[in-house]
Amino acid sequence: MAIEVKNASFVYPNGFKALENINIVINEGERVAIVGQNGAGKTTCVKMMNGLNKPTEGDVIVDGMNTKDKTTAFIAKSVGYVFQNPDEQIFNSTVRAEVEYVLRYFKLPEKEIKERVKRAVQLTDIAGYLDINPLDLPYPIRKFVAIAAVIASKPKYIILDEPTAGQDKHGTETLSMMISELEKDGVTVITITHDMDFAVANFDRIVAMSQKKIIADGNAKEIFWNEDIVSRARIKKTQIGELAKRLNVPGEVLFCEELVEKL
Amino acid sequence: MAYIELKDVSYRYPYTKEQALKNVTYSFERGKFYGIIGENGGGKTTLCNLIRGLIPHFYLGRLKGEALVDGVDVRDWDTGEISAKIGYVFQNPFTQISGIKETVFEEVAIGLENLGVPKDEMIERVINVCEMLNIEDLVKNNPNELSRGQRQRVAFASIIVMDTDTLVIDEPTSQLDPEGTESVFEIIRSLKESGKTIILVEHKIDLIAEHCEEILVMQGGKIAMSGPTKAILSDFGTLDLGTMIPATAVFGHAMKEAGKPLADIPITLDEAVELVERRGE
Numbered sequence: 237m238a239i240e241v242k243n244a245s246f247v248y249p250n251g252f253k254a255l256e257n258i259n260i261v262i263n264e265g266e267r268v269a270i271v272g273q274n275g276a277g278k279t280t281c282v283k284m285m286n287g288l289n290k291p292t293e294g295d296v297i298v299d300g301m302n303t304k305d306k307t308t309a310f311i312a313k314s315v316g317y318v319f320q321n322p323d324e325q326i327f328n329s330t331v332r333a334e335v336e337y338v339l340r341y342f343k344l345p346e347k348e349i350k351e352r353v354k355r356a357v358q359l360t361d362i363a364g365y366l367d368i369n370p371l372d373l374p375y376p377i378r379k380f381v382a383i384a385a386v387i388a389s390k391p392k393y394i395i396l397d398e399p400t401a402g403q404d405k406h407g408t409e410t411l412s413m414m415i416s417e418l419e420k421d422g423v424t425v426i427t428i429t430h431d432m433d434f435a436v437a438n439f440d441r442i443v444a445m446s447q448k449k450i451i452a453d454g455n456a457k458e459i460f461w462n463e464d465i466v467s468r469a470r471i472k473k474t475q476i477g478e479l480a481k482r483l484n485v486p487g488e489v490l491f492c493e494e495l496v497e498k499l
Numbered sequence: 500m501a502y503i504e505l506k507d508v509s510y511r512y513p514y515t516k517e518q519a520l521k522n523v524t525y526s527f528e529r530g531k532f533y534g535i536i537g538e539n540g541g542g543k544t545t546l547c548n549l550i551r552g553l554i555p556h557f558y559l560g561r562l563k564g565e566a567l568v569d570g571v572d573v574r575d576w577d578t579g580e581i582s583a584k585i586g587y588v589f590q591n592p593f594t595q596i597s598g599i600k601e602t603v604f605e606e607v608a609i610g611l612e613n614l615g616v617p618k619d620e621m622i623e624r625v626i627n628v629c630e631m632l633n634i635e636d637l638v639k640n641n642p643n644e645l646s647r648g649q650r651q652r653v654a655f656a657s658i659i660v661m662d663t664d665t666l667v668i669d670e671p672t673s674q675l676d677p678e679g680t681e682s683v684f685e686i687i688r689s690l691k692e693s694g695k696t697i698i699l700v701e702h703k704i705d706l707i708a709e710h711c712e713e714i715l716v717m718q719g720g721k722i723a724m725s726g727p728t729k730a731i732l733s734d735f736g737t738l739d740l741g742t743m744i745p746a747t748a749v750f751g752h753a754m755k756e757a758g759k760p761l762a763d764i765p766i767t768l769d770e771a772v773e774l775v776e777r778r779g780e
Contacts, residue, residue: 272676273676273678274646274648274649274675274676274679275646320647320674321647374539374540375590376539377539398674401673401674402539402590402670402673402702403539403702404537404538404539404702404741404742405538405738405741405742405743406538406539406741407539408743430675430676430677430680432677433746470676470677470678471677472677474746475705475745475746475747475768476746476747476750478768479747479750479768479771479772479775482768482772483772483775483776492746492749492750492753493753495750496750496753496754496757496759497757499754499759499775499778
C-alpha cells in the first residue's frame with residue numbers, strides 16, 4: 237500500500253504552473269518531511285496526494301486507486317490533510333463537535349466515537365478545551381484541534397502542513413510525541429515544514445523541493461549535508477549540523493549527542 | 500528615565516476569570532532590543548497589547564497598576580497619538596491587513612495616507628519599504644490573494660513605513676521559510692541600529708539569541724525571569740519555564756555533562772565555534 241505520484245504536473249486554472257513532473261512513492265508506515273522555500277510547490281504537491289488537487293498531467297495513485305477516478309471526499313478517508321491555516325477547516329462551535337464531526341457524519345457507533353475522540357484528544361493534548369469554541373482559542377491550539385479532527389477520522393496517511401508554526405516548546409514536544417504514537421498505530425505521517433530541527437528529529441525521510449520540482453529525496457544526512465541541495469532548496473542545516481561543519485567534525489553530524497561524542 | 504515603565508500591572512480581559520497579566524513590573528529603555536519569549540498563553544501578546552495602548556482603549560477589561568509610555572499613562576494616551584509613536588505588527592497578518600484596499604501598494608500606504616503625508620513622500624517611502632521587504636513585485640496584487648507568508652511581509656511593511664520610534668512585533672516569522680525569516684531579522688536589526696526601540700515576541704530561539712539584548716520570559720501572566728540575553732539563554736533552568744534555549748546552549752551543557760566542559764555556555768553559533776576551538780589551549 238502506498239501513495240504513488242507518477243509524472244504528475246499541476247497547472248492552476250489561472251494558468252500558473254505549480255508543479256512539474258513530480259515522481260514520488262510514499263509507502264505505508266514511512267515518516268516523510270517535505271522541505272523547501274515558500275512557493276516551491278510543497279502544499280500543491282501534498283494536496284495532490286489527498287485528491288484536493290487532481291494532477292493536470294500524470295497520475296496520483298492512492299492504495300491502487302487513481303485520484304482522478306474518485307471524489308476528494310473518498311480519497312480523504314485514506315489520506316487526511318491538516319491545512320496550514322486551521323481556520324480553513326474548523327467550523328463547529330465547540331472543540332468536541334469539531335473533533336466528532338466526521339464520525340457523526342458517517343454515523344459511527346457511539347462507543348467508537350468516544351474511543352476515537354479520546355485517542356485523538358489525548359495525542360493532541362487538547363482535553364482541557366473540549367467545551368470551548370475553537371475560535372476563542374489561540375492559533376497554535378486551533379491547529380491541534382484541526383489535527384485532532386483528522387486523527388479521529390483514522391486515515392491511513394496524515395499530512396500535516398507546517399504544524400510547528402507558532403508552537404511553543406510544549407506544542408513542539410506534543411507534536412513529536414503524537415507523531416511517534418501515530419507511527420505505533422500504523423499511520424503514515426507526511427509533513428511540510430520550515431523547522432529543520434523538527435524535520436531531523438522526527439522524520440526518517442526528507443524530500444527537498446525547489447521551483448516546482450522534487451530535487452532530492454533521502455535521509456536527513458543525505459539532504460542536509462549536501463551543500464548543493466541545501467542551497468538550491470534554500471533550506472538550512474540544524475544549528476548543531478552547522479556547528480559541526482564549521483568545526484570540521486567528520487561524519488555528517490546533525491545531533492547534539494553525536495557532536496559531543498566526537499569532540 | 501525609563502521609556503516604557505510598567506508598575507505592578509495586572510489585567511483581565513472582559514468576560515474572563517483569570518488575569519492575563521499578574522503584577523508585572525518592568526522598565527524598557529529607549530533604543531534597546533527586547534525579546535519576549537515563553538509558553539503560549541503566558542501573556543506575551545497581552546503585554547504587547549498593553550504597550551501599544553490597545554489595552555485599555557480597544558480591549559476593555561480591568562487594568563490595575565501603572566503603565567507609562569514616555570511618562571504618560573496608557574489610559575491617558577490618545578490612540579492616534581500613541582500609534583504614531585509605537586508601531587505594532589500583529590501576530591496574525593489577517594488581523595492587520597485592512598481588507599479595504601485593493602492593492603498591496605495602497606495597503607502599505609494606508610497609515611501614511613491617514614496621517615496626511617504628502618503624495619510624493621508617501622510614494623517614495625512605500626516603494627523603499629516594499630523593496631526592503633522584497634515585495635516590490637507584489638505591489639499591484641490584491642492583499643487578499645496573497646499567501647500567508649506574503650501577507651506577513653505586507654503587514655510588516657505597512658508598519659515599518661510609519662517610521663515610529665518603537666516597534667512592537669509579535670511573531671513576525673511564524674509563516675516564513677528560513678530565508679524569509681532571516682531577512683526579516685536583518686531588517687529588524689537595521690531598524691535597531693537606526694536607534695529604534697524593538698520589542699519582539701518570537702519562538703525561534705536561535706534568532707532571539709543572536710539579535711536581542713534583553714529577554715523577558717513570560718509564564719502564567721507573570722515575568723518569570725528577565726535579564727541580559729546571555730544570562731537567560733545559557734541557563735538550563737530556563738527550560739523549566741516553558742521555553743526553549745538555543746541548541747548551542749544545550750550542546751554546551753551536554754559537553755559539561757560528558758566531562759568536556761567549555762569555558763562558557765555558548766548561545767550563538769559564533770560563540771560555540773570560538774569556545775570549542777579555544778578548548779585545547
